[in-house]
Amino acid sequence: MADQTLPIAGTVDVTPRRRSTATLLEWLHGWVVTVDHKRLGILYLVYGIFFLLVAGAEAIAIRIQLAWPGMHFLSPELYNEMFTMHGTTMVFLVGMTIIFGFANYLVPLMIGARDMAFPRLNAFSFWMSAFGGLLLYYSFIGGFGLYGMGAAPDVGWWAYAPLTARAFSPGHATDYWALALIVAGFGTLGTAINVIATTLSMRCRGMSLLRMPLFVWLMLVVSGLTLITITPLTAAQIMLVIDRYLGGHFFDTQAGGSAVVWMHFFWIFGHPEVYVLVMPAFGIASEIIPVFSRKAIFGYPAMVAASVGIAFVSLGVWAHHMFTVGMTSVGNAFFVLSTMLVGIPTGIKIFNWVATVWGGKIRFATPMLFCLGFLFQFLIAGLTGIMLSVAPWNWQLHNSYFVIAHFHYVLVGAIVFNIFAGIYYWYPKVTGRMLSETLGKWHFWLFLIGFHLTFDTMHFVGILGMPRSIYTYEPDRGWNHLNLIISLGGMIQGIAVLIFALNLVHSYFKGKMAGNDPWDAWTLEWAVPSPPPAYNFAADPVVHSRRPLWDLKHPEDPDWRYEG
Amino acid sequence: MISALALCLAVSGARAVWADAPQGTPSIFAPASTPATNIRDLSLFVLSITGGIFVVVGGLLAWAIFRYRARKTDDDSEPAQIYGSTQVELAWTVIPILIVVVLFLTTARIIFAIQDAPKPPAALEVTVVGHQFWWEFRYPKLGIVTANELHVPVSSKQDPKPTYLHLLSADVDHSFWVPQLAGKTDLIPNHPNDTWIDPLHPGLYVGQCAQFCGVEHAKMLLRVYVDPPDEFAAWVNQQKQPGVQDASVVAGRHVFETQACTNCHRITGTAAAGTFGPDLTHLASRATIASGAALNTPENLRAWIQDPDHLKPGALMPAMQLNGEQIDELVAYLNTLH
Numbered sequence: 001m002a003d004q005t006l007p008i009a010g011t012v013d014v015t016p017r018r019r020s021t022a023t024l025l026e027w028l029h030g031w032v033v034t035v036d037h038k039r040l041g042i043l044y045l046v047y048g049i050f051f052l053l054v055a056g057a058e059a060i061a062i063r064i065q066l067a068w069p070g071m072h073f074l075s076p077e078l079y080n081e082m083f084t085m086h087g088t089t090m091v092f093l094v095g096m097t098i099i100f101g102f103a104n105y106l107v108p109l110m111i112g113a114r115d116m117a118f119p120r121l122n123a124f125s126f127w128m129s130a131f132g133g134l135l136l137y138y139s140f141i142g143g144f145g146l147y148g149m150g151a152a153p154d155v156g157w158w159a160y161a162p163l164t165a166r167a168f169s170p171g172h173a174t175d176y177w178a179l180a181l182i183v184a185g186f187g188t189l190g191t192a193i194n195v196i197a198t199t200l201s202m203r204c205r206g207m208s209l210l211r212m213p214l215f216v217w218l219m220l221v222v223s224g225l226t227l228i229t230i231t232p233l234t235a236a237q238i239m240l241v242i243d244r245y246l247g248g249h250f251f252d253t254q255a256g257g258s259a260v261v262w263m264h265f266f267w268i269f270g271h272p273e274v275y276v277l278v279m280p281a282f283g284i285a286s287e288i289i290p291v292f293s294r295k296a297i298f299g300y301p302a303m304v305a306a307s308v309g310i311a312f313v314s315l316g317v318w319a320h321h322m323f324t325v326g327m328t329s330v331g332n333a334f335f336v337l338s339t340m341l342v343g344i345p346t347g348i349k350i351f352n353w354v355a356t357v358w359g360g361k362i363r364f365a366t367p368m369l370f371c372l373g374f375l376f377q378f379l380i381a382g383l384t385g386i387m388l389s390v391a392p393w394n395w396q397l398h399n400s401y402f403v404i405a406h407f408h409y410v411l412v413g414a415i416v417f418n419i420f421a422g423i424y425y426w427y428p429k430v431t432g433r434m435l436s437e438t439l440g441k442w443h444f445w446l447f448l449i450g451f452h453l454t455f456d457t458m459h460f461v462g463i464l465g466m467p468r469s470i471y472t473y474e475p476d477r478g479w480n481h482l483n484l485i486i487s488l489g490g491m492i493q494g495i496a497v498l499i500f501a502l503n504l505v506h507s508y509f510k511g512k513m514a515g516n517d518p519w520d521a522w523t524l525e526w527a528v529p530s531p532p533p534a535y536n537f538a539a540d541p542v543v544h545s546r547r548p549l550w551d552l553k554h555p556e557d558p559d560w561r562y563e564g
Numbered sequence: 565m566i567s568a569l570a571l572c573l574a575v576s577g578a579r580a581v582w583a584d585a586p587q588g589t590p591s592i593f594a595p596a597s598t599p600a601t602n603i604r605d606l607s608l609f610v611l612s613i614t615g616g617i618f619v620v621v622g623g624l625l626a627w628a629i630f631r632y633r634a635r636k637t638d639d640d641s642e643p644a645q646i647y648g649s650t651q652v653e654l655a656w657t658v659i660p661i662l663i664v665v666v667l668f669l670t671t672a673r674i675i676f677a678i679q680d681a682p683k684p685p686a687a688l689e690v691t692v693v694g695h696q697f698w699w700e701f702r703y704p705k706l707g708i709v710t711a712n713e714l715h716v717p718v719s720s721k722q723d724p725k726p727t728y729l730h731l732l733s734a735d736v737d738h739s740f741w742v743p744q745l746a747g748k749t750d751l752i753p754n755h756p757n758d759t760w761i762d763p764l765h766p767g768l769y770v771g772q773c774a775q776f777c778g779v780e781h782a783k784m785l786l787r788v789y790v791d792p793p794d795e796f797a798a799w800v801n802q803q804k805q806p807g808v809q810d811a812s813v814v815a816g817r818h819v820f821e822t823q824a825c826t827n828c829h830r831i832t833g834t835a836a837a838g839t840f841g842p843d844l845t846h847l848a849s850r851a852t853i854a855s856g857a858a859l860n861t862p863e864n865l866r867a868w869i870q871d872p873d874h875l876k877p878g879a880l881m882p883a884m885q886l887n888g889e890q891i892d893e894l895v896a897y898l899n900t901l902h
Contacts, residue, residue, distance in 0.1 A: 076779050076878050154779075254753070259754065295644075332675050333668075362632050392671065395603065477770070
């Protein structure tokens with residue numbers, strides 16, 4: 001089944017790629033000026049994976065410092081820079097770029113389009129995001145302040161006022177942080193507009209909205225959410241720069257400004273941002289779990305509705321990051337309720353994934369292993385989320401390591417696991433070669449063990465009263481052994497990620513040839529050759545159901561007969 | 565996958581029995597005050613519900629993965645395709661809604677009970693001011709100012725003597741967190757907050773700043789001494805006295821008064837009236853210096869004065885470039901300030 005050519009109308013087969021005869025400069029030039037959605041998708045992904053390694057190294061440095069009380073591996077200043085850069089990088093340069101990389105590469109292929117709606121805007125967006133990242137990291141060299149101190153930003157990725165005021169953060173590090181996020185933010189907005197336009201107006205014949213693959217649906221929802229959430233962040237950054245350079249007093253508490261207003265701006269961006277990152281991960285899982293369970297996704301309309309529901313509710317929960325800032329009891333109760341409501345559509349999603357697995361024939365290939373890990377971890381992350389939404393308990397858990405554990409369960413246990421799943425799943429499509437399953441399994445099991453050693457244990461030190469953002473801790477608090485375990489788990493995760501990087505490079509040259517459809521899958525991208533030719537489809541394909549390739553492979557039992 | 569499941573189960577299991585933490589550990593599950601106890605009880609309730617959900621959903625998932633794995637003996641056929649079921653979707657929408665209603669109502673009750681608790685007239689009032697990187701404690705009705713080590717009277721159910729804390733900040737955001745006494749509340753400039761504790765057992769309770777506030781956020785430690793009534797009265801009496809005047813250390817006092825120390829520190833009964841740094845009138849009665857960064861021993865005090873950055877890199881107190889003799893005299897003087 002795997003390598004047969006499928007008679008999807010419009011798919012073209014091209015002669016195998018010949019080795020390029022271009023000079024290095026021509027090759028480089030080709031990548032810089034490209035407006036091809038697939039090449040831009042690859043650029044996004046390579047860029048994101050590079051920064052994943054950088055921010056991962058920062059996390060390792062943090063964990064060495066915290067492995068034992070009173071360590072002198074990092075100075076307090078450097079430690080603060082490390083956790084600020086780790087957070088900022090992972091959210092803006094890794095999470096956002098990788099999800100938009102997937103979107104760029106896959107959305108046109110999945111909806112039978114030849115490219116994104118606005119190819120040049122697409123290139124512009126990528127380069128804006130890329131320059132935002134460079135600007136942020138240039139601060140390590142150029143961020144010297146008045147006293148030659150604090151090269152990189154060191155105010156936390158949440159950058160609470162008034163610590164960001166010039167009185168408390170002299171020098172330019174904070175400016176690099178603000179400007180980098182403004183620049184990267186414009187890139188993100190461009191891509192969001194592009195994804196919305198593409199999904200709404202570039203779908204092939206027969207692909208109604210309710211026939212779109214769930215990944216495309218989730219990217220549509222995420223892009224809409226991005227438009228709403230990046231805007232207040234950009235506004236707040238501009239206000240911060242005005243405060244710092246033009247004598248503004250938005251957040252300048254010594255002149256009557258408000259620190260709390262910054263928190264509202266930041267979290268009305270920051271909380272939906274979590275959903276911006278996690279929902280593409282849901283999309284990836286919703287593509288992979290059905291294929292490796294050999295069943296259609298259970299409850300497709302409910303999955304779509306739940307996604308839209310999560311996006312909607314997520315815009316009304318931001319102040320659950322602010323239960324300790326002294327809101328009224330009624331205000332606190334409101335945000336308890338709105339936050340708990342998120343659990344309902346999220347629960348529906350988990351139940352539907354379980355129901356998809358139920359009754360299937362599960363193949364434990366590496367993409368599926370990561371997705372199954374995701375299901376367990378996301379279940380736990382959701383339940384610790386419920387715990388944190390309980391405002392009185394949050395007064396204890398807020399800013400403790402319990403919170404760090406919770407959001408890493410979401411960001412790593414759910415998002416990174418699904419990103420890995422997605423890369424193992426679509427790498428064959430992008431490169432034409434399979435990733436090594438042996439290295440993949442090593443990667444999965446080591447990462448799983450390291451993940452649980454680190455982040456399960458973090459819940460406990462949080463419960464035992466250890467706050468976040470501290471560069472060292474007192475030896476008599478009962479946190480010593482737990483921190484050692486956390487650091488050990490961090491190292492194991494680091495080794496796993498290095499195996500992954502090795503796999504990416506090794507398989508690019510030596511991997512097994514993939515063919516069009518190595519996983520026996522059902523969505524349109526598997527109908528075109530691997531890697532797909534320029535412009536993907538010679539003519540518009542036509543689809544009749546959510547799983548066009550299933551219909552072709554099973555003409556006796558096509559989906560369109562059952563889909564309502 | 566099985567091992568992952570075992571790990572997950574171990575996590576949720578261990579969470580429920582984490583009450584007996586080692587001594588000196590500020591565990592939120594070892595409360596010693598009404599707000600912390602209310603929160604502990606609420607959290608155990610929430611934990612039992614979420615734990616139940618985990619066992620049911622996680623169990624179903626694990627069973628499905630085990631039961632429906634592909635086997636070597638399988639033929640090439642695809643399993644039955646099931647596209648969904650409205651009844652099932654409805655069922656697993658309604659059940660979570662009911663759970664949310666229960667959780668929300670229970671939570672709201674505790675929010676109002678803690679946050680809107682009426683202040684009894686007998687309550688002790690303390691104003692807490694957060695500084696980079698130390699705590700200032702003012703007892704406005706008692707006329708006491710001290711730093712880093714809060715003393716409060718023990719309370720009891722029969723004779724409630726709660727302490728109400730009014731939280732301010734002199735510079736950036738901080739957060740007051742002593743896990744065994746109450747949840748945390750932030751100290752935000754231009755945004756006064758209030759919280760309260762009523763410790764039921766005498767003893768020392770530790771905590772620390774829980775909102776990142778700059779370089780030395782990690783060494784902005786908190787100690788709360790809960791004293792029996794007579795001890796608390798004695799402490800108040802002692803703190804009300806002006807600084808001890810001991811003729812044998814007059815040289816050290818001279819150093820203090822003629823250097824820049826007086827710009828930032830205050831010692832009642834002397835010319836020193838600064839407010840930027842901690843009040844030192846009764847420095848020798850405190851167990852620690854530098855906001856808990858070191859024990860209050862003559863050696864540590866000497867090292868601190870010589871180079872604050874060495875003990876607590878990034879502390880805002882400058883090294884005053886005193887010579888050895890001056891430092892010896894100064895330490896001798898400060899050690900008399902009981």
